[in-house]
Amino acid sequence: MESGARQDRVVAGRIFGRIYAPCCRVTFATSRTIASDGGVSEGSGGFTNQGRIIINAETFAPYFWPTILRHEYIHALHQSQFVEQPRWLLEGVAVSLSESPVRSSWTPNRIRSADLADGLRRGGFSITIDWINDAHSHRNEGVSYALSGLVFDYLRFGGIPASEQRIFALMGALSRGGQARQAIESIYGCPIEKLDVDMAKWAFGLPIFSLGPRT
Numbered sequence: 001m002e003s004g005a006r007q008d009r010v011v012a013g014r015i016f017g018r019i020y021a022p023c024c025r026v027t028f029a030t031s032r033t034i035a036s037d038g039g040v041s042e043g044s045g046g047f048t049n050q051g052r053i054i055i056n057a058e059t060f061a062p063y064f065w066p067t068i069l070r071h072e073y074i075h076a077l078h079q080s081q082f083v084e085q086p087r088w089l090l091e092g093v094a095v096s097l098s099e100s101p102v103r104s105s106w107t108p109n110r111i112r113s114a115d116l117a118d119g120l121r122r123g124g125f126s127i128t129i130d131w132i133n134d135a136h137s138h139r140n141e142g143v144s145y146a147l148s149g150l151v152f153d154y155l156r157f158g159g160i161p162a163s164e165q166r167i168f169a170l171m172g173a174l175s176r177g178g179q180a181r182q183a184i185e186s187i188y189g190c191p192i193e194k195l196d197v198d199m200a201k202w203a204f205g206l207p208i209f210s211l212g213p214r215t
């Protein structure tokens with residue numbers, strides 16, 4: 001896990017720059033202790049708050065704990081640098097960096113089986129930025145997590161120049177109170193609908209087999 005955290009710092013550091021993050025206390029909680037540990041939302045594997053990471057050890061098998069821990073650690077790094085980050089940006093960056101550290105872990109098959117194909121055709125980027133509600137929504141959020149992760153895989157690996165600096169700029173623009181669509185269109189230099197089309201083209205053209213490590 002320690003080498004995983006080191007790799008997260010390297011991968012995340014390409015976007016965040018040098019990270020001055022406080023130490024995080026990690027707690028593995030069970031249904032008996034979760035309330036006193038601060039709680040996690042139903043069905044969620046983990047929770048991050050002010051330098052604390054709580055993993056719900058009963059939601060997922062131990063095999064998934066490293067990925068959940070990495071996901072939560074990315075949140076801790078993100079929230080130590082920026083404020084006012086919408087849900088799609090927080091989760092998209094955490095899913096993308098933890099599941100696709102060096103190349104996209106998505107394949108066309110995985111996109112179909114995660115129910116993302118239809119959303120991509122309708123405009124994956126535009127749909128994603130509507131995901132601004134808090135963690136206690138009753139909607140099934142699996143598709144929102146997956147789609148926002150795919151958006152950030154596209155922004156990182158889709159051939160966009162200065163991709164990491166642009167993501168950093170986007171975080172900064174929203175941190176200063178900017179409006180999402182406006183910030184995206186000015187940072188990426190095109191209407192969001194063009195990003196929708198380009199992302200779908202990139203996603204459906206991904207290699208059939210992912211060479212990326214799934215960690």
Ligand SMILES: [Zn+2]
Nearest residue numbers: 071075091094
């Ligand atoms: Zn998360």
